[in-house]
Amino acid sequence: MAPVSTLWLSAKVTLVDRTGTRVRADSMEVATAKIAGYSHQSAPLLALAEAHASGPGFTPGAWRLVEGHLAPAPEDGVPDYWLEYSDFHLAGADGRRLSPVTVDDLPRIGQSMATRSGQQITIDTHLPGVRTHRYVPATAPATADIEATASSGEAPGTDSVAGTVGLDAPAVAGLHPPASAAEAFATRTQSRRDALSPAHTGWRGALNSVLGLRLAPGAGEQRTRALNATVQKGLPGHRTAVVVNIKGGASKTTATYLLAATLGRVRGGMVLAWDNNENAGNLGDRAIPAAHSHTALDLLEHIEDFTTPEQADKLAGYIRPQGENKFHVLASQNEAGTKEVIDATAFRRMHAALRQFYQLAIVDTGNASTAPTWQAAVDVADVLVVAISNKEDAARRAFTTIDALRAEGYGEKLANGVAIITQPRTASTQRLAEIQNSLTGLVRSVVVVPYDRTLDDGGEIIWEALAPRTRQAYLQATAAVVEGM
Structure with missing residues (x-):
């Protein structure tokens, strides 16, 4: 029998109670500890969230938390909590984290590793409702013990992987030939050694x-x-992230620029940073200047000229290329109060036109959550980014912004969001911890950006002048944004 190697699948857990309140935890152990700390009349009932219930790799079920341990329970009651998983990661038997994954990736990864290593690969987990996967090298007999069972405390099943989880042909290579050998080779998963x-x-x-x-x-x-x-992961069509905080000077513009620059440098493709300030924004001031001074208002006047992707060359008169950062800037109006602002309808027209030319857009916003153009941007956002400076007034306004979003029905969208906390020159560590704790359950991911003196003067942002740890922090923030898309 082939030797066995075990990988462990973990994830971040969101607990959703009967009122719809969401609490985020970094692991299942932390989640159960949180539940155990709450007051309950009886052993709380947990169930798999509906978003996972019908997905491959999951088995719906219910569990009771008794003395800190989960035990399978009948699904005949209203759950106290629903379990939502995100940010899946694989780790070796020694606990060393290897790579972020999705549940859909596991069959391809497991079978590829088994075939390349000549070992049986087991992907195990302690996550309730998530299947355990076992794969043998593709050269093994078709009757080999390949199982996919629910992590529910029950004995493993004996159904084949293909029959239980609905895997595609490449997942059981050697048992069923792929429809396209060229496609199977081009899309193969590299082994960990190659990666x-x-x-x-x-x-x-x-x-x-x-x-x-x-x-x-x-x-x-x-x-x-x-x-x-x-x-660099593939995305199904255009995606938009919107950066918000009704407080000026909260690093919204810096975050917009550096998210777009990271996307341009690491991912490539057509990326747009759009200053959607209801008054005069300063994204254009922080960007590499262009040979023109046209803004979003000028583009709006000619938006009918942009109805098909073939008209992309005409955008050159309105956007500002950012050199080696490999993205474009669309500046806001530059004469505050002297021209009509872009309203919600105009924003939607422009967004519908620009999404033909750009795969990704990062939209900077102004300071009024009541402004129609602000509301329209939030409405089209695939991911919300809350920009917070670790200052008392900026932090308070950030949570006011969060309250406004939840009041307008964007709580679920916010829960998929990212918070970027920027450290000032003199930063309070206590306030930072308080901000992070207060964001628990409100957003999906929180990234702290260290103080960088090169961003202090409000002038042109120069990527090459940034400290390495600033670039790394924005790489982490950008990955979190893309993960939510």
Whole structure:
């Protein structure tokens, strides 16, 4: 029998109670600890969220939390909590995190690793309702023990992977030939050894370059590669992220610019940073200048000229290319109060036109949640980004913004959002912790950006002048945004 190697699947957990309140936890252990800390008349009942219930890789079920442990229970009551999972990761048997994944990726990853390593691969998990997967090398007999069972405390089942989870042909390569051999090869999953090619950065990279060695990348470089892969993942059509905080000076514009720059440098393709301020915004002031001073208002006057992708060349007179950052800026009106602002209808017309030319848009917003153009931007957003400076007034306004979003019915969209906390020169560590704690359950991901003096003067943002840790923080933030798309 082939030797066995085990990988562990973990995820972040969102608890949704009967009132719709959402509480985020970094693991199932943390989630159960939170539940145990609440007051209940009886052992609380948990069930798999409807979003997962019919998905491959999941088995609907119910569980009782008794003395800190989950036990299978009949599905005949109203759950106290529904379980939602996100940010899945694989880790080795030693607990070392390997890579972010999706549940849909597991069959392809497991079968590829089994075939390449010649070992049986088990992908196990402690997440209730998430299946355990076992794969043997593709050269093994068709009668090999390949199982997919629910992680529910019950004995493993004996159904085949293809029959139980509805896997496609490449997941059981060697048992059923793929429809297209060329496509199967082009879309194959690289083994971990291939993914962890020799180090290119740090002292390991230097030794590899100078001495011709093949030292593996360190943990930092592995993390960067995983974040890059997330930023580069395929997306089903145009996606828009909208950056909000009704407080001026909360780093909205900086976040907009650097999210777009990270997308342009790491992902490539057509990326737009759009200043949708209801008055005069300053994204154009922070960007590389263009040979013209046209703004969104000028584009609006000629928006009828942009009805098909073939007219992309005409955009050159309105957008501002950002050089090596490989994205475009659309500036807001530059004469506050002297021209009619762009209303909701105009914003939607422009958005509908521009999405033909750009795969991704990062929209900066103004300081009035009541402005029609602000509301229209939030409405079209696929991901909301809450920009927060670690200052008392900016933080208070950020949570006022969050309250306004929830009051307008955007609580679910906000729960898929990202908060970017920017550290000022003198930052309160206590307030930072309070901000982070207060964001728990409100947004999906929180990223802290360290203080960077090169961003202090409000002038043109120069990527090459940024501190490496600032770039890394925005890489993490950009990956979190793309993950939500």
